[in-house]
Amino acid sequence: MVGIGLEKQTLEMKRAVSRQYFQVDLLLEMHARLRLQVQELTAPANLAKIEAETLSRHNRLQPTSRSFPSATSIEVLSEPKLPLLRWEHPAPVRKP
Amino acid sequence: MSDTSAESTPTTVRLPFLWRSKLASVCMLLGWAIMIGRLIHLQGAQRESLNTRVTRQSSFTESIPARPGEILDRNGHVLAMTVTCESLYVVPSEIDDVADFVWQLTRVLDVNSDELYERLVKNSEKQFVWVQRRLSEEQTQQIRQLNLPSRAWGFRREYLRQYPQGDIAAHVLGMRDIDNIGHGGLEQSLDDLICGVDGTRMMTRDARGVVVEVELDRSVTPEHGRTVISTLDILIQIKTERLLSELVERWKPVGACAIVMEPNTGEVLAMASQPTFNPNHPGEVPSNAWRNLAVSAVFEPGSTFKPFVVSWAIQQGAIRRDDVIPCFSGAYRMGKRILHDHHPYSKLSVEDVLVKSSNIGMARISEQLGLHELYRATAAFGFGARTGIELPGEVDGLVRPQADWDEYSLGSIPMGHELAVTPLQLITAHAALANRGSMVRPHLLVDSSSDQITPLPLSDVRTVEAAPGLESTLIDPEIAEWIVRHPMKAVVERGTGRNGQIDGLSIFGKTGTAQKSDPETGGYSDTKHVCSFICGAPAENPQVLVLIMVDEPTAEGLHYGGTVAAPTASKILEFALQRLPHVSSRMTVRPEHDLPARRL
Known part of the structure; x- marks a missing residue:
């Protein structure tokens, strides 16, 4: 009976070990996928594109004459739609 | 007379009982002897052949493909790397209703249903036919949810080469085809080193087919592909x-x-x-774009x-x-x-x-x-x-x-x-x-x-x-x-x-x-x-x-x-x-x- 019990326990532990092997495989694969995603998102070509789009939108929204920015433009600039990687934050607007 | 009969009765009763018990004992001893003999036979004479049979039935070997190495630029940006994806195959001989099977698959996959139907009918005796390789994660999930007969289909994991920078440095990198063979650029010239050497994993399963042990001493660790650090910035x-x-x-x-x-x-x-071309989309490469004019x-x-x-x-x-x-x-x-x-x-x-x-x-x-x-x-x-x-x-x-x-x-x-x-x-x-x-x-x-x-x-x-x-x-x-x-x-x-x-x-x-x-x-x-x-x-x-x-x-x-x-x-x-x-x-x-x- 003791022998059978030990045998069962050994088998259970072997199962656990083999499960770990498969877990390692899965985690390695997940790691590779996430790494790929990070590399795609942070690819310099993509970042440059985002920066160029942000700059062009920024330029479009800037008033041509020297005046205080209108309320609308400030609201648009403050929208959370801007990309996460903002190198420069819009300058704080002084209230008259 | 009565005494004689009285004396003889226990003897007549005792003798058969004795004989019977002796017989039973002999039978039991014989039984044990047979069992011991059989055990000795199994453990001794037939040990090798039985061991082989058991191993064959319970152990199986799985190939572990070596993961191709990455290609990096000089500052560590990844130019090429590998992820795995599923490829769908079917077992035509196990499909009962081919038309229904194909109809279900075409709900998920972008394949020509007529062409697939013909292919399955034509190969109805075969055990393996590819349906579509390198499926997306979404397609894989959808196929799993179709509840197709489990014996009639399966997934195989394959490596998929990805180029996270898109078409940047395409001619220097080259690309890998669906069979993981490098074409052009570093992928081709360093193919042997990038590919690595496949390994094997020996596993034991129980009567229900569940893996119970990974036999490390009989497994071969794969030698993954080597990383290439290029001089490109x-x-x-x-x-x-x-x-x-x-x-x-x-x-x-x-x-x-x-x-x-x-x-x-x-x-x-x-x-x-x-x-130039985008190595992520090898099917869309113009014929005149393959040449690296620089060399x-x-x-x-x-x-x-x-x-x-x-x-x-x-x-x-x-x-x-x-x-x-x-x-x-x-x-x-x-x-x-x-x-x-x-x-x-x-x-x-x-x-x-x-x-x-x-x-x-x-x-x-x-x-x-x-x-x-x-x-x-x-x-x-x-x-x-x-x-x-x-x-x-x-x-x-x-x-x-x-x-x-x-x-x-x-x-x-x-x-x-x-x-x-x-x-x-x-x-x-x-x-x-x-x-x-x-x-x-x-x-x-x-x-x-x-x-x-x-x-x-x-x-x-x-x-x-x-x-x-x-x-x-x-x-x-x-x-x-x-x-x-x-x-x-x-x-x-x-x-x-x-x-x-x-x-x-x-x-x-x-x-x-x-x-x-x-x-x-x-x-x-x-x-x-x-x-x-x-x-x-x-x-x-x-x-x-x-x-x-x-x-x-x-x-x-x-x-x-x-x-x-x-x-x-x-x-x-x-x-x-x-x-x-x-x-x-x-x-x-x-x-x-x-x-x-x-x-x-």
Whole structure:
């Protein structure tokens, strides 16, 4: 009976070990996928594109004459739609 | 009588009982003996065969494919890496209702239902037919939810090569096909090292088929593919490709290429070729985009060849730097031919022969040098032989044997005609001048044994070792420096390369415009040209060289290297010089490449 019990326990532990092997495989694969995603998102070509789009939108929204920015433009600039990687934050607007 | 009967009764009862118990005991002993005998037989005589049967039934081997290695740029940005994906196969012999099976699959997959139906019916006896390979995660999930008969289909895991930078450096990287075989670029030339060696995993399963043990002692660990650290700098590469595609858009050539190189080390910082392709979408590659023009295009170099002849002539003592060369007012007879200059000059200094790109001046210099030395110069600068860069498809160029050269060659060769070179050969030869007369082998792999790469102690990442860069001295350092700092610098300051000037930088360069041969007439075409511009900076201590080659520019009727190629080359040069401090920094390869390499 003791022998059978030990045998069962050994088998259970072997199962656990083999499960770990498969877990390692899965985690390695997940790691590779996430790494790929990070590399795609942070690819310099993509970042440059985002920066160029942000700059062009920024330029479009800037008033041509020297005046205080209108309320609308400030609201648009403050929208959370801007990309996460903002190198420069819009300058704080002084209230008259 | 009664006593007798009374005595005899117990005896008659006892005897059969005794016999019976003896019989039972004997039977039991016999039974035990048989069982022991059988056990001994099983454990002894049949041990081997039974063990084999058990192993065969409960153990199975799974192949563990080696994960192809990554390709990184010199700062650790991933240029190519591998993920796994599922591929769907079916077992036609196990499908009862093929029409329904196909209908269900076509709800999820973008496959031709008629074609798939025919294929399954035709192979109805087979055990394995691919339906679609490399499915997306979403498709895999959807197929699982279809509840198809489990014996009739399955997934197989396959590797999928991904290029996170998109079409950047496509010609340098190449690509891997659906069977994980490298085609073009580093993927092909380093295929053996990148692929790795597959391993096996031996496992034991119970009666229900559940894996109970991974037998480590009988498993073979896969040797994953080795990581390639290239000398490319991703930002210089992007800038080069963008500017080259702008050039192509404006001048509409048949093709164009650009190379950025560190002349002192031979490291290629960027290499671009147009038209290009996106290796993530191999099915959409135009047929003319596969060629990497930087190593496989051959063209007559034109005037970019002149500095080699002048430097060799000075080296051999055929001319001196302060000589004055007669240029015969723009027309000079060589045998039956008359050689012309774009502008007539009566005489020019050696420096001005290069600055004004005088063909007659070069012909006069080569006459003093002689045919043999001219041939030696051509061979010494590496023309007519592959550079040995780690890219497939590199060609030798075309330099005819000296026996085939004639008196016209004395006029044609110094002008960069009558021989064909690859852009890489040309920039390598110019790198020798910029590197004080020493030629280094151009290469694309960072030498991981150098102090540029510092693997962490626990890192199990194995990198591909770069072949040692060969170096040979061709020209005296003094002569090479003079060529770069005086005539070639003056080319940009006041010569044909003025469009390549950058404020605040001392640039040296040389333009080249060569007519292409016309197969119909057998002579040179008046309308088809190859123009090029090579430049470097700073002239006092060259750090970066840039070569642009444009094949048959068609727009605006212009075809001069100084007009078409020089502005783009100087922009790339300016950017590369700005990046240089970052390029030279050390990097660390981290285990598993979990993050872009850290700069120290």
